[in-house]
Amino acid sequence: MNLLGKIKPGWGLLPVAVFLAVWEAASRLDLIPGQFFFPPFSVVMQEFYHLIVNGVLVDSFLSSLIRVLIGFCAGSIAGLVFGTLMGWKEVLNKAFSPIISLLYPIPALGWLPLLMLWIGINELLPIAIIFICSFFPICYSTASGIRSVDSNFVQAARTLGASDLRILTTVVLPLALPAIFTGLRLESGMAWRVIVAAEMVAIPTGIGALLMRAESLIRIDIIIVCLMVLSLMCFSFERFFICLERKLTRRWG
Amino acid sequence: MPAIELRNIRNFACRGVDLEVISGELLVLLGPNGAGKTTLLNVIAGLVEYEGSVLFDGVPVDGLPPQRRGVGYLFQNLVLFPHLNVASNIAYGLRARGWPRERVKARVEELLELMRIKHLASRYPRHLSGGEKQRVALARALAPSPKILLLDEPLSSLDLQTSKYLRSELKRLQRELGITTLYVTHELAEAEEMADRLAILLDGRIEQAGRPKEVFFCPANEKVAAFIGAPNILECDSFRSLGHGLVEVSCGGLSIVVPHEGDSVQKIALLPRDIYVSPTKPPGPEVNRFKGVISDINATPMSVRMTIEAGGKRLLAEMPPHIFESMGLKVGQEVFLILKLRRIKVYENEAGE
Numbered sequence: 013m014n015l016l017g018k019i020k021p022g023w024g025l026l027p028v029a030v031f032l033a034v035w036e037a038a039s040r041l042d043l044i045p046g047q048f049f050f051p052p053f054s055v056v057m058q059e060f061y062h063l064i065v066n067g068v069l070v071d072s073f074l075s076s077l078i079r080v081l082i083g084f085c086a087g088s089i090a091g092l093v094f095g096t097l098m099g100w101k102e103v104l105n106k107a108f109s110p111i112i113s114l115l116y117p118i119p120a121l122g123w124l125p126l127l128m129l130w131i132g133i134n135e136l137l138p139i140a141i142i143f144i145c146s147f148f149p150i151c152y153s154t155a156s157g158i159r160s161v162d163s164n165f166v167q168a169a170r171t172l173g174a175s176d177l178r179i180l181t182t183v184v185l186p187l188a189l190p191a192i193f194t195g196l197r198l199e200s201g202m203a204w205r206v207i208v209a210a211e212m213v214a215i216p217t218g219i220g221a222l223l224m225r226a227e228s229l230i231r232i233d234i235i236i237v238c239l240m241v242l243s244l245m246c247f248s249f250e251r252f253f254i255c256l257e258r259k260l261t262r263r264w265g
Numbered sequence: 266m267p268a269i270e271l272r273n274i275r276n277f278a279c280r281g282v283d284l285e286v287i288s289g290e291l292l293v294l295l296g297p298n299g300a301g302k303t304t305l306l307n308v309i310a311g312l313v314e315y316e317g318s319v320l321f322d323g324v325p326v327d328g329l330p331p332q333r334r335g336v337g338y339l340f341q342n343l344v345l346f347p348h349l350n351v352a353s354n355i356a357y358g359l360r361a362r363g364w365p366r367e368r369v370k371a372r373v374e375e376l377l378e379l380m381r382i383k384h385l386a387s388r389y390p391r392h393l394s395g396g397e398k399q400r401v402a403l404a405r406a407l408a409p410s411p412k413i414l415l416l417d418e419p420l421s422s423l424d425l426q427t428s429k430y431l432r433s434e435l436k437r438l439q440r441e442l443g444i445t446t447l448y449v450t451h452e453l454a455e456a457e458e459m460a461d462r463l464a465i466l467l468d469g470r471i472e473q474a475g476r477p478k479e480v481f482f483c484p485a486n487e488k489v490a491a492f493i494g495a496p497n498i499l500e501c502d503s504f505r506s507l508g509h510g511l512v513e514v515s516c517g518g519l520s521i522v523v524p525h526e527g528d529s530v531q532k533i534a535l536l537p538r539d540i541y542v543s544p545t546k547p548p549g550p551e552v553n554r555f556k557g558v559i560s561d562i563n564a565t566p567m568s569v570r571m572t573i574e575a576g577g578k579r580l581l582a583e584m585p586p587h588i589f590e591s592m593g594l595k596v597g598q599e600v601f602l603i604l605k606l607r608r609i610k611v612y613e614n615e616a617g618e
Contacts, residue, residue: 170330
């Protein structure tokens, strides 16, 4: 995935470059008292390099990434399937939407204490948290996306002789794609926000745990490196879904 | 046996509709907005709930879902699938029926050819003009070769020029395919041009069904007459051909020139808005011009209708309120009338029809 190719290089990167230059300068010129608490950009990048070479960052990153990928994929697939059923069959919608709308507003981290006791502290815990954080919103946005497809399209397809299943797969789902992708995109970023919080609180490995260890050692440079990694991951996950959606709906959207 | 028969159809919009559509004919369902025209099409297609019975070729289809009624339906807003290109839109009904790939391809080609939209095959609906969308939607409805075609105000969203052109093309196509067609519109002129027969739907009821001329010259009741514009209908005593497609007829004390080729004129009709009224004598030749006296004025915010006695006949004329006021017409006043020649409709003897 070419992340930057989509932005016009000069214009998109210019503000970032200016920001980094100001940062470097402010730190080097001691504009802010205490260089120790405010390392310059170049020092942070050096540390970035070190952390990659000695494997700490890579290990932490990979364990977070795997949790996010498994949890998010499982949660969104389950959300898509369940949301599709709810959006398509009024009976299921009537039965489940009250429950979903009660569970949906609970912040994903609110589940953490409960899951810690139910599951215990192991690899399943962060995955379960990410699953919950993806499932409800995606289920919700898929169901409402499907329900908002103009019923005229369904009627037209029916007069043309299409079965219900065929209408769902060839008309309703494609037309609901924009709504579905909005959900996927937002939640893919959210998954990263949640995993870090979960790792900071309860799980001893991953980027979040690295952040907490850096805090206790007062390693500001490492903290900033972690934040940069997180920023990049949120950005590229959301970007991935934007590009995928464009690819799928470009010709007609 | 009628191709479509409706027996006592009732639901939220229909209040006991009985109607027969003869095989191969184009029946225009004419009525104002909100009369239940679209609902009636939806009943036939099986898209809404109803009481009563729908029969195709004498066989009740009430138990069949829309998928199995085999009706081609052109929706008012067309509903082309935006995510499919033109060819795939047309192919949709064929693929749904499980046709093999080659047959689908051949049939789509055939329809692109028939509707003259070959060059649009790979375009997406949002890149089509109104008229092009219309053709694609019609091609899609016709693709599975339905026995019955339902057209819901197919031309109402188009500009006048395109609409006129498509109208004649639609009519030709319908004749060629011999497909039983129900055509919904709220425009009288369009209805008269298209219809083999006409059914007037007012307030959820069929008030009259018949050939356009029958409906126009013999409205079944006051409601139908009002809907078609309360035409002045005059019985003709004698007629004389003037050549050049003109005939002079005499109706009581009025001798009127009408555009007509043929040998018998029984009645003529003219809508109130096609009678020009003036307090002063207009310049020009003395053809279809009469003197009369206003005997009654009926003003509404939309229009003013005047009853005028002329040559022993009573004529209804209509004009917009602002013109009426600028002329300052009163009851009992003497006025000059012009009957607009080209707007006069002619009803021949039964034999001549």
